[in-house]
Amino acid sequence: MRPEWERRQRPPRVGLSVLARAAVASLVIVICSGGAVAAAVLLQVHKIVHPKPLANLPKPEPALKIKVEPVKPGGPRTLLVLGSDRRSKRSADAKVGFEARSDTILLIRLDPKRHRVGVLSIPRDLAVTIPGHGDGIKINEAYTDGGAKLTTETVKNLFESATGRNFPINGVLDVNFKGFQEAVNYVHGVYVDVDRRYYIPPNTGTSAIDLQPGYQRLVGSDALAYVRYRHTDSDLFRAARQQDFLRQAVTQPSVQKLKSIDQASRLLQVLQSYFRFDKDFLSTKNIFGMLKTAVALSNGHAPVNQIPFSGVTDSPDPETDTRLFISQSSLQKLYTQFMTGEGTRNPKPVKKTTRRKTVKASGVSGMENARNLGENLAVLADAKLHFPFYFPAYRTVGSRYDDNGPRIYKLKDGKGKRHEAYRLVIAAGGAGEYYGIQGTTWMSPPFLDNPDRIVTQNGRRLLLYYDGSHLRAVGWKTPKASYWVSNTITHEIANTRMIAIAASLTHLKQ
Numbered sequence: 001m002r003p004e005w006e007r008r009q010r011p012p013r014v015g016l017s018v019l020a021r022a023a024v025a026s027l028v029i030v031i032c033s034g035g036a037v038a039a040a041v042l043l044q045v046h047k048i049v050h051p052k053p054l055a056n057l058p059k060p061e062p063a064l065k066i067k068v069e070p071v072k073p074g075g076p077r078t079l080l081v082l083g084s085d086r087r088s089k090r091s092a093d094a095k096v097g098f099e100a101r102s103d104t105i106l107l108i109r110l111d112p113k114r115h116r117v118g119v120l121s122i123p124r125d126l127a128v129t130i131p132g133h134g135d136g137i138k139i140n141e142a143y144t145d146g147g148a149k150l151t152t153e154t155v156k157n158l159f160e161s162a163t164g165r166n167f168p169i170n171g172v173l174d175v176n177f178k179g180f181q182e183a184v185n186y187v188h189g190v191y192v193d194v195d196r197r198y199y200i201p202p203n204t205g206t207s208a209i210d211l212q213p214g215y216q217r218l219v220g221s222d223a224l225a226y227v228r229y230r231h232t233d234s235d236l237f238r239a240a241r242q243q244d245f246l247r248q249a250v251t252q253p254s255v256q257k258l259k260s261i262d263q264a265s266r267l268l269q270v271l272q273s274y275f276r277f278d279k280d281f282l283s284t285k286n287i288f289g290m291l292k293t294a295v296a297l298s299n300g301h302a303p304v305n306q307i308p309f310s311g312v313t314d315s316p317d318p319e320t321d322t323r324l325f326i327s328q329s330s331l332q333k334l335y336t337q338f339m340t341g342e343g344t345r346n347p348k349p350v351k352k353t354t355r356r357k358t359v360k361a362s363g364v365s366g367m368e369n370a371r372n373l374g375e376n377l378a379v380l381a382d383a384k385l386h387f388p389f390y391f392p393a394y395r396t397v398g399s400r401y402d403d404n405g406p407r408i409y410k411l412k413d414g415k416g417k418r419h420e421a422y423r424l425v426i427a428a429g430g431a432g433e434y435y436g437i438q439g440t441t442w443m444s445p446p447f448l449d450n451p452d453r454i455v456t457q458n459g460r461r462l463l464l465y466y467d468g469s470h471l472r473a474v475g476w477k478t479p480k481a482s483y484w485v486s487n488t489i490t491h492e493i494a495n496t497r498m499i500a501i502a503a504s505l506t507h508l509k510q
Contacts, residue, residue: 074292
């Protein structure tokens with residue numbers, strides 16, 4: 001006979017396909033970066049918790065000896081995901097005393113009541129108090145000194161000391177770089193809207209990367225290099241890339257196809273070979289609770305909101321002291337945004353198309369005429385494309401086009417079909433800030449799924465995609481192609497300017 005709590009908390013009686021989608025949503029919601037991917041693929045408890053062993057996989061990683069706070073099944077929960085360069089205890093590096101470091105510290109708030117998923121990355125250079133070790137220490141040193149357990153205590157102390165309120169952590173996942181690559185490869189990669197050129201050659205002492213700009217599918221080492229990159233910008237930009245990677249992963253067609261119990265069970269086994277979970281994470285009771293939360297989030301298509309770690313300042317001498325600092329008041333604001341979504345939630349979705357009065361981009365502040373420059377680029381691009389090359393007649397003041405001109409390339413969809421594509425990269429003026437124009441003959445890229453709103457501007461039907469109150473992208477389609485304007489990785493371009501740029505898109509024959 002089942003125990004009473006299990007009978008009370010039986011999974012809701014919904015269709016198997018809905019449960020499958022909910023389970024996959026749970027998986028992707030906790031796909032993180034810098035070596036952090038984790039999942040709770042929960043369809044049938046007995047098959048998930050006690051699956052048939054798979055051949056050619058390393059033994060499951062040992063559980064983390066961390067006590068987390070319990071949460072009612074289906075209730076809101078906070079997950080702490082740590083990405084590290086930790087080696088397996090069986091590796092040669094571990095045997096010679098390799099010191100692991102935390103590369104990513106990411107918090108995920110799953111809140112079905114508020115219908116939201118909040119994602120907050122903590123900069124690894126943030127100066128904090130590490131309990132039992134001292135003050136003003138970089139937070140990533142907590143992992144070196146005491147692994148996931150001390151890092152968990154440090155994160156809790158960071159918010160609780162600033163707010164005087166409990167900061168519950170209901171699950172901890174620790175993933176190494178190998179685990180991240182294996183998980184991304186298992187779902188056949190993630191389509192990512194890469195904002196610019198990323199290049200560091202091998203053997204330079206810094207992690208190598210070689211990525212061209214534009215919408216593309218990233219797998220394995222390329223995905224890892226992208227989410228770990230911070231060579232020419234900062235930890236704050238890396239956090240934004242990681243959060244953006246997570247959101248784009250949610251819509252992947254290859255992930256949406258993971259609907260069978262056996263597929264979900266196999267994926268979790270792969271993850272268990274490279275991830276470490278807190279000792280209660282895979283318990284039957286927690287599995288039930290996660291499933292209820294997942295069903296609620298999946299049925300409602302809960303948005304994933306990036307919460308910028310704002311209010312951070314450099315040290316007085318950043319060249320010699322690379323620590324970052326944050327005030328107690330800024331931490332209090334972050335606590336509220338993360339726990340409640342205040343000021344970070346998407347606007348309420350509107351299904352009907354909203355008509356806006358005609359607005360000239362020239363009348364929007366902070367815009368400049370760029371038609372002649374765009375025409376010069378179009379002369380080169382049109383000769384290489386079999387669909388119209390649209391460029392912005394107006395761009396933000398002080399921005400400039402990438403010196404290499406538009407990138408013309410072939411883009412493979414999920415079925416392997418090759419589509420024409422181009423990417424126009426525009427430097428916004430600030431360090432690390434790039435926005436861009438994407439065009440492709442792929443008519444249904446995942447990037448354009450589920451717009452938050454649709455407006456008609458200057459006769460053009462624009463698809464609006466928000467992250468909180470900020471527009472992250474504006475898209476539109478013609479009978480021949482799909483187009484979109486991508487905001488910078490930190491959403492620096494104002495909403496009115498994003499819409500003005502999209503409405504001003506034109507081509508040589510117009």
